[in-house]
Amino acid sequence: MNYLSVENISKSYGERVLFDNVSFGINKDQKIAFIAKNGSGKTTIMNIINGFDEPDTGQVVIRKEIKMAFLSQNNNLQDELTIEESIFASDNEVLKIIERYEKALENPNDEEAYQKAFDDMDRHNAWDFETQFKQILYKLKLEDLKMKVNNMSGGQKKRLSLAIILISKPDLLILDEPTNHLDLEMIEWLEDYFAKENITLFMVTHDRFFLERVCNEIIELDNGKIYQYKGNYSYYLQKKEERIASENASIDKAQNLFVKELAWMRRQPKARTTKSKSRQDDFYVIKEKAESRRKENVVELEINMERMGSKVIEMVKLSKSFHPETSGKTILKDFSYSFQRGERIGIIGKNGTGKSTFLNILTQTLQPDSGKVIIGDTIKIGYYTQSGINPKPGQKVIDIIKEYGEYIPLTKGKIISASQLLERFLFDAKKQYDFVEKLSGGELKRLYLCTVLIQNPNFLILDEPTNDLDIVTLNVLESFLLDYPGCLVVVSHDRYFMDKIVDHLFVFRGEGEIEDFPGNYSDFRAYEDSAEPKALQSVSTEKSNWKEKQTKAGLTFNEQKEFQKIEKEIKDLEYQKKQIEQEFSEGKVSDDKIEAKANELQKIIQSLEEKEERWFDLSSKME
Numbered sequence: 333m334n335y336l337s338v339e340n341i342s343k344s345y346g347e348r349v350l351f352d353n354v355s356f357g358i359n360k361d362q363k364i365a366f367i368a369k370n371g372s373g374k375t376t377i378m379n380i381i382n383g384f385d386e387p388d389t390g391q392v393v394i395r396k397e398i399k400m401a402f403l404s405q406n407n408n409l410q411d412e413l414t415i416e417e418s419i420f421a422s423d424n425e426v427l428k429i430i431e432r433y434e435k436a437l438e439n440p441n442d443e444e445a446y447q448k449a450f451d452d453m454d455r456h457n458a459w460d461f462e463t464q465f466k467q468i469l470y471k472l473k474l475e476d477l478k479m480k481v482n483n484m485s486g487g488q489k490k491r492l493s494l495a496i497i498l499i500s501k502p503d504l505l506i507l508d509e510p511t512n513h514l515d516l517e518m519i520e521w522l523e524d525y526f527a528k529e530n531i532t533l534f535m536v537t538h539d540r541f542f543l544e545r546v547c548n549e550i551i552e553l554d555n556g557k558i559y560q561y562k563g564n565y566s567y568y569l570q571k572k573e574e575r576i577a578s579e580n581a582s583i584d585k586a587q588n589l590f591v592k593e594l595a596w597m598r599r600q601p602k603a604r605t606t607k608s609k610s611r612q613d614d615f616y617v618i619k620e621k622a623e624s625r626r627k628e629n630v631v632e633l634e635i636n637m638e639r640m641g642s643k644v645i646e647m648v649k650l651s652k653s654f655h656p657e658t659s660g661k662t663i664l665k666d667f668s669y670s671f672q673r674g675e676r677i678g679i680i681g682k683n684g685t686g687k688s689t690f691l692n693i694l695t696q697t698l699q700p701d702s703g704k705v706i707i708g709d710t711i712k713i714g715y716y717t718q719s720g721i722n723p724k725p726g727q728k729v730i731d732i733i734k735e736y737g738e739y740i741p742l743t744k745g746k747i748i749s750a751s752q753l754l755e756r757f758l759f760d761a762k763k764q765y766d767f768v769e770k771l772s773g774g775e776l777k778r779l780y781l782c783t784v785l786i787q788n789p790n791f792l793i794l795d796e797p798t799n800d801l802d803i804v805t806l807n808v809l810e811s812f813l814l815d816y817p818g819c820l821v822v823v824s825h826d827r828y829f830m831d832k833i834v835d836h837l838f839v840f841r842g843e844g845e846i847e848d849f850p851g852n853y854s855d856f857r858a859y860e861d862s863a864e865p866k867a868l869q870s871v872s873t874e875k876s877n878w879k880e881k882q883t884k885a886g887l888t889f890n891e892q893k894e895f896q897k898i899e900k901e902i903k904d905l906e907y908q909k910k911q912i913e914q915e916f917s918e919g920k921v922s923d924d925k926i927e928a929k930a931n932e933l934q935k936i937i938q939s940l941e942e943k944e945e946r947w948f949d950l951s952s953k954m955e
Contacts, residue, residue: 714789
């Protein structure tokens with residue numbers, strides 16, 4: 333069954349033609365990845381499909397009865413709503429029933445309203461649905477349903493937008509970079525979810541493991557044309573290579589024929605017969621084919637790395653905590669390590685375990701509580717951070733590079749101009765004079781990478797370098813890093829990238845525990861899976877059948893309501909506890925409020941213990 337058809341759409345901006353007469357379809361149960369270089373029109377096509385932009389020609393036809401949802405890079409959440417309210421704002425009928433049931437739990441005195449809500453849950457089989465959506469929230473670390481959107485980080489908002497879409501269960505799900513802002517554990521869960529769910533997907537992603545394991549078809553926009561591959565990422569790589577080889581062979585053949593026909597054209601008299609006129613027309617077709625060889629514009633990375641001495645960087649007995657006097661968060665605990673020349677380390681761990689803090693201590697932008705960082709005299713650090721470029725108002729692309737000089741030294745004594753360097757990073761003469769604020773996310777990342785590398789570092793630190801880079805640029809970056817002779821430290825959620833370029837891992841386990849693992853990410857996953865059974869059980873294991881739990885003998889009607897209410901109260905208290913602990917760990921509590929906050933935390937902990945004790949009492953009656 334066809335869900336959506338893109339029919340002969342074209343789009344131009346002035347003289348620049350993004351794409352012309354592009355057509356493809358999305359059918360039921362397809363899981364399609366949409367691949368294109370940055371700046372080639374990928375985002376424009378996504379916007380046209382979702383009705384945010386209009387094509388110059390052609391149309392998008394969507395089947396009337398299907399429900400379509402779109403996860404964009406920009407969230408469309410309402411700041412004044414809580415997580416729970418944002419979820420229930422959906423027009424999903426079952427969610428409305430669950431919302432009424434949740435409200436009935438908050439008002440235990442209205443037995444009639446509770447019974448009606450309970451019966452509706454029964455009638456629409458909403459118990460399983462509730463368990464499923466709470467599992468999604470649990471996996472995406474959105475367990476505090478009372479948290480307001482305006483208090484959430486950018487990553488939390490992205491995860492909430494993803495959760496809302498998954499919970500709504502649309503017929504067709506369109507995703508723009510769904511793995512951004514997710515840690516590795518979340519990415520792997522989402523990967524499994526999409527691989528198993530009977531859902532139709534159309535997505536843009538640069539996560540090549542995701543492409544490999546989830547997608548069964550790949551559509552590529554290449555030089556303004558659409559190419560379709562019925563398979564995963566490995567199949568796509570193989571078939572694309574075969575296609576390009578075939579195209580080049582065809583072009584070579586056309587070029588040989590063109591030479592012969594050109595000679596014939598030059599020999600012919602002006603008066604031509606009908607037969608020669610037909611051959612003349614064919615000549616122009618051959619000429620166009622012969623001149624159609626692909627122009628592969630690829631980023632060229634080349635630096636004149638500073639000489640590295642025998643002493644690199646030594647970290648000696650480092651410790652770092654945030655407000656240890658109030659049981660705050662421990663990041664480092666007596667950590668020592670001596671970096672060796674040419675070492676390539678990947679850093680992995682859940683969000684919040686201290687990876688960025690570690691990098692800031694390593695680069696001496698943050699001081700440890702104890703211990704020291706000793707940097708060798710010849711070491712020049714290049715630090716690619718997640719914050720990226722902060723251009724001045726009205727600054728142009730060329731101005732950013734000229735801050736480092738009009739001419740840039742390369743290897744073997746070569747020198748190139750700032751403009752020539754930008755061309756190597758795919759910024760043509762026209763693009764170099766664009767305002768920086770007009771650049772796409774991928775172009776900004778590419779420009780930032782350029783500014784880090786032209787400083788010729790011999791100790792390179794990359795914090796999430798793969799976000800917003802297209803697959804072609806990623807492959808070039810990987811090739812450069814494989815040949816990079818200096819030290820390399822990388823934090824990334826891109827498992828494919830990590831597998832290719834690192835030799836061993838620092839695994840941040842939390843609470844100051846850092847494990848040095850001798851292998852890449854795939855080696856680590858294989859080790860973890862074989863060393864112990866799956867530690868993280870589904871949240872639905874404990875609450876596998878809420879309906880059955882409530883109707884078991886042993887609980888009175890009022891106890892059933894109390895049981896449900898306590899579960900919600902426990903979650904609220906856990907959130908309040910977590911919020912205060914986070915305030916302490918991030919240093920947000922002023923000195924004059926420390927005692928009051930500490931007392932408030934103690935009261936919450938005491939109340940939590942009482943609620944949990946009552947929960948266990950009621951649970952024991954159901955056994």
